[in-house]
Amino acid sequence: MNAIIVSALWGVLMMYAGFVSKGKQNNILAVVGIVALLVANWLEYLGLSFFKIDTGGMLVYNTFGLLFNEVILFATLIYFLLSGNELGKSNSTPSDLYALIFFILSGIAILAGFRSLLMLFIGIEIVSIPLYVLAGSAKTNLKANEAALKYFLMGSFSTGLMLMGIAFLYGDAGTFFLDGVNAGLGVITPMKGIGLVLLLASMSFKVSAAPFHFWTPDVYDGSPTVFTSFMATIVKSAGFFAFLKLFESAFGSIQESWQTLMAVIAVLTLVIGNITAVFQQSVKRMLSYSSIAQAGFMLLGVFALNVFAKQGMILYFAAYSLATIAIFAVLAKLKDDSIVSFHGFARQQPVVAFALLISFLSLAGIPLTAGFFAKYFMLLAVLKDASMLWLLVVAILCAAVSVYYYFRVIQAMYFKESANGQEHELPDFSTSFKVIMVINAVLILALGIHPDWLTNLL
Amino acid sequence: MFAAFDNFPALLIWLPLAGGLLSFFIKSDKGAKANAMIFSLLSLGVMLGALAYTESKHFMLNQVSYVWLPGIGSSFGLILDGLTRILALLTVIIFPIVFLLVPSGRYHHANRFYGLMLLTQCGLLGVFMATDALVFYLFWELALIPVYFLSSTWGGEKRIRATFKFFIYTFLGSLFLLLGILYMYLKTGTGSFGLVAFYNVQLSELEQFVLFGLFFIAFAIKMPIFPFHTWQPEAYEEAPTPVTMVLSGIMVKMGLFGVLRWLLPMFPLAVKAFNTPIIIVIVAGMVYASFIAIYQDSIKRLIAYSSIAHIGLMAAGAFTLKDSAIHGMTLQMFSHGINIVALWIVADLVERQTGVTRISQLGGIAKKAPTLTIFLVIAAFANIALPLTNAFVGELMIFNGLFQFKPWIAALAGLSIILSAVYTLNMVKNVFYGETVAATAGFSDINKVQVLALGILTALIFVVGVYPDPFFKLIHETVGLIVNKYVTI
Amino acid sequence: MSKFVFLIPLLPLIGFLINGLGRNFLSKTLSGMIGSGVLVASFVLSILVFREVSAAGFSTQIINLFDFIKVAGLNIPFAFQIDQLSALFLLIITGIGSLIHIYSTAYMHEESSPHFARYFAYLNLFVFSMLLLVMGANFIVMFIGWEGVGLCSYLLIGYWFGNNNYNNAAKKAFVMNRIGDLGFLLAIFWMLSQFGSITYADVFAKASTAPVTVLTGIAILLFIGAMGKSAQIPLFTWLPDAMAGPTPVSALIHAATMVTAGIYMIARSNAIYSLAPVAQHLVAIVGLATALLAATIAIKQNDIKKVLAYSTVSQLGLMFLALGVGAYTSGVFHVMTHAFFKALLFLGAGSVIHAMHHEQDILKMGGLRSKLPITHITFLIGCIAIAGLPPFAGFFSKDEILAAAHDMNPIYYVLGVITSLMTAFYMFRLYFLTFSGSFRGTEEQALHVHESPFSMTFPLLILAILSIAGGWIGIPAVFAENAHWLSNFLQPVVPERHVHHHIPHNMELMLMGVVVALVLVMIVIAAKKFAKSDLGEPNEPTGFGKILANKWYVDELYDFIVVKPVNFLASFFSRVVDNSIIDGLVNGIGRGVQFSARQMRLLQSGQIGSYVLIMTVSIILFFIFQLLWKA
Amino acid sequence: MHITEILFWMLTALALFSALMVVSSDNPVHSVLWLILVFIAITGHYILMNAQFLAIVNMIVYAGAIMVLFLFVIMFMNLNKESEPQKSVWLRLAAVVSGGSLLLILVAALKDNTGYINSMKGEGSIGLIKNLGKTLFTEYVVPFEISSILFLSAMVGAVVLGKKENSSPAA
């Protein structure tokens, strides 16, 4: 609850700050806001919430939700610290964009605690609508326009699907509360079935799971890199949290009936995401496919819905977001996002290269990085109850494939020299940037060596 | 986390790790080399100390366990039992020798080179000492990653592709291993990764078969045994020689070690069900690899294929489940490490001076470098298991076990003995004997340092070959445990 | 005494180490003295041992040095066994070894000092291994020595490693020995699994308990080992090539000692063979066949050393015949006498070659009688001895073998006789071509031909004496009852099966007479043919002679049925199977991924319409799955 | 046949027909007008079901405000006369088929669904503004407030997108 209100207020604040403040100040203001949010949310995690509001049980915050929110907020902090300047460079008023981001955060905070389909709907819309704008915020850039329109049209289409689903669920249960939907002793009436499928589809769309993933590469590729970073990490994590929450609380009792579907979706997502990523020449586009691939792994968590799944999800959010944000932050500073532009990176920028290296290793799930334990938990979760070994084998093969395209970038950075000798000049990274990158890398390693630090908070 | 200082296994991990990390901050090449030498020698000292203590029965000092991830149920457990001792000994012996022979200025960014090497050592020792499946897996990978960077950075022309193939291949294998470990972990019930807990898991026959498959693939790729071997020749050829030495001398033992430490004790039913076909395939692979070795014109590839054959013999020995064979292959792991490293050193010295690895372009080195030739001949004959060299003892016992298992298999495997003589002597003849050629005209004999290094290895060759008894005493206890598990069922 | 026995092999080892490590510092004389000295020393020790052994009431001694392998149910001590058989071989090896070392100091004198030292190091190492072979108290130690001598023969054949033909010969020798060794190894494993031990005492004690098939198998495998070492069919072709080594080496290794290891082994394990008649027959037949084959080839050879080499093979064949027919003593007896005269002949040949400046073709010699008096006379003695004229050494041993063969099967006897007649023929062909007639070499050779120094002629003389008298320790019963000292001596180790008492003495005497007469005839024919002063043009051998000259084309045959297939397989496996099939599969997977990646990208058409369509269709499918299937 | 049923069928027919026209008519302006007709028909249904508040809101917000907005935009882009190019026949066919099958499946799944509705002055008039308002500002006040965030962000978004280009970042 704290998070929603604080972020909403801060959003308004940022909105008006635009009139007075200049670029840099916005960044500072935003960072301050995030820190405030972190504190507020942490206090609520410790049991101290500022406001006592009766939501009629539509919003209930438990440790899981708050921890998730904390992780997301922290990721956003890193995101602001690394990409704040890029955001300032975009040709719209940065304060407005910050405001939108804060509104999105409040939407995410809603998703962190929704217990009613209404709240799910509103939360998702609060997250989505500003995103349409952010995607198109580079107004003169045709790619950005295209991305924005595609995102908007398909997004509202999926909203339509979701609403239809909700309607049928209501028709079946006569209430919008998740528990109410979940009641009914695991019998599946046709209406419930339809609602389930429609919600499955729309949520899959939000988390870009195959075969509803098609918008992802285009939108991620077209949008300004700064916002791609935000969409691909923080928003996606939120989507996944909502997905997990919804299916745990609303359809937990009929898990068997949809697990097969979920498995199919997961496999499709893994295969399509990984395989397609192999051939990409643009790192940005490769990463958008890789985000699909990672989604495939997270779907395993939704598939399993047990204690391991929850721990894993939290860990996965942290690992995936930190790594991806770092990579995108560097990408945003490069001239072109083709893989060639990484040649000889390590020689010119050893520190940044090292941080990137850690991030890529983490994405590839190499041990001693957070990414490893993230995948570890997912495998464990699936292995625990439903012993669908084939699913895991697919996951493993895909993980091996993912190593291929992640390491292509590492090879470019470390073992390849820029062609025809001459250096393509890299941007000069500020010291503060390097420091944050290193801290980020250290965090990833820390989580990789001792995941308990995070999972024990659950 | 540092417990008492008489805590050998811990030290064996922390020393190389500390040295490796430290090395990245040393600017001068000389300093980096000195650093590497110091830390590798320190770990050698610790190892010897450990052996001394074990003789005096302070066994507890060779087994430690730290709280690591209670939430997950994994604890940082290390042990120095028989199996580990002999392999850890091999590791800590090889590394100083490898460092000793790296000429200064051979590799740019020497500090990174040595740092990664030390990290590799840390990983290897960890793999051998871990008593916790998760720790084992982590070290398994930790040993792999630095090697990837070493080879890709300092290797030959086709290094990136070859190394990448090697990396993905083994990484895929290790993922299967991870899957198996996780399954076992869930089956323990107590949610523990402990070795003992794993040993006590009760598994149905089907489960054993599946898990056996998962573990076996990982180990088979790592060893590698036919038909998972194709990454090896390329990787050996392209990697910088110090790395190749580590790869072929120690890292391939990880697979064999895995078989002894994890596979055999955990899945007896599956092993009993599959060992005959597996052995047949392996032995066929040995002969196959020996044939290929005859055809090779590159010294490195020749050694690589001969290594495949020898590893195959050890693996086959392990799967016979015969007491003598397992004792033999355990000792042979040590011996093979010594021999092949000696061979690589010679090959490297030749390449360094002539810049050629093609057998057909070499010849007559014996005239120019008698000392080198003597060492080469010793290493070569050790490689083909001549009596009173170390390999003879091990292979004798392995063959004995194979014969007890199935005489005709032993006979088939025997072919590789003959073939190994053929290709090894071919190599010796064409590279070292005969008249000098253009490439070798200006060849000069080896210097004191190289003599020292090769001398140590040669000494080991003969010590083990003539008086293997102490080494058997070292491993007997542990190997006995493995074998007895099969005596009972 | 027995506590010093370990010195016998140790001294040569020390010599090896000193010469090997100090090869750059030692002067030739010094290394020569060390090399020979250690051997003389161990010869002295051997004599002491022999005296002790031959003393009455001696029982076999086992000297345990240390546990070689004592784990996993194996118990293999590194132990020596001193008994009559090993004592005898000790004498032969160290004795002849010493002589040849002394001989070498002169023969090898042209070598530069490091190589000189290397040569003696190798020789010492060889003697060390050979001693292990004969002194070992179990088959493992024997095997250690067995492969050790193989190694040394490899090193010594390829001693002049500058020449690749020599290296090839060396390699051939080692590989062929390896083939045999594999048999030996398998036999060892079989014995281990059958008897649980490979100590002679245990194995021979338990031999009678094992089923005959097993014993036969073991015996045959052992014999395969012997084939390799002692150059029997089919593994004999390496020995003639081995003549690439320095001549003293040929004398020591490829005539006197190493090649007789096979005979030693079988004689040692006579307990097994006596229980496995099938294997025995095999041994006899192979031996006889080898003897004949080699003898025929020897007739047509013109290289002095090649002739001797084939004669060695042939003689070894006879020894195996002896073993095969159960006359182990006779085999060992012939080993001894053969060691004497064959060493003598080789050293003589060496002296000739030395004099002729490394000319080995006997067609380019002749008339050396006057120029090399000592060499000539000793060589003649050697020829007589090997031809088997009484009372020279060869006569007694060979006669004994023939008699035994006759016992077993008259055909054996006949073939044996034929062999020995051929032996007489080619040996004297060799003798006459070399020493009688007129000198056929070049002028400047003629100038330099000179008698060898004393250090070379001295061994010749000693060996000549032995070749004459060496046989008298085995006077057959025909001439004097129980005069056969050797068989009595070996009785404890090699129980004699009283072969002689089956055929009446007069008959035996008659046979002896006939053989001797025929031998003399042969010699005369040889003299007629080759003793003329001018041979006319050395015409190309034709027809059968051509086949013989080309050694029955055995090498070509092997090349065709073994070498070529192996190389083909090697390249086939390497290029086709490994690179194309297996690795192709591995890389194919990678390429498959790449390809499917390229295809899957096309799904991403960029058209909202198609995206939504796919979404809708998949939703429909989900519905069908969820509702209609479940219902 | 009761008057309400007749009304029901008429409205349904109207809604479906004009919906089809929305989809099929070439001229965008026409589609807009047809869509308004659909909304009117739906409003009628709301009234039939005695949900007056929604009926009014639907009329004002949708048929009124939103559609006017649409119309305005279309006019602004003067797409009114040019008839847009069609997609390929196959694509359209696929679209119709999939839409139809979707309909088919849903109907098949739901046909034997029980429950009924009595219309017009039904019991307990929950659809009246009074009742709805009460609940809205008691139980549903939180979502109501939260939706203000939505509007804020929409507003800011519109500003961000609509504002003319300005090179300097700060406003």
Added chain:
Amino acid sequence: MPIIPVNYYIFLAVALFAIGIVGVLTRRNAIIIFMCIELMLNAVNILLVAFSKMHHVAAYALDKTTTVGTEAQLFVFFIMVVAAAEVTVGLAIIVMLYRNIHSVDINFLNRLKH
């Protein structure tokens, strides 16, 4: 008292929904597509109202003062709210695009693919 089975409303809603989807699939004009999406939303609305009515009737039989069904109608209200917001942003995006490429034909939106 005339009663209408809720099925009729369901079918009506589903039909409208399907038509909307078909529209989205067939048309190329972004605005029309957007309108079809609005059509889908309305289908949802009518469905929700129908359900609310259905549940209300069921509950009313037991308790005359029941407010069951209110939530659905309020949900419809929120849908309209959101729709309004969506339309603002959506039209803004479309206009922006039109400014740049002077077309709203989605078939021309294929710079981003593969």
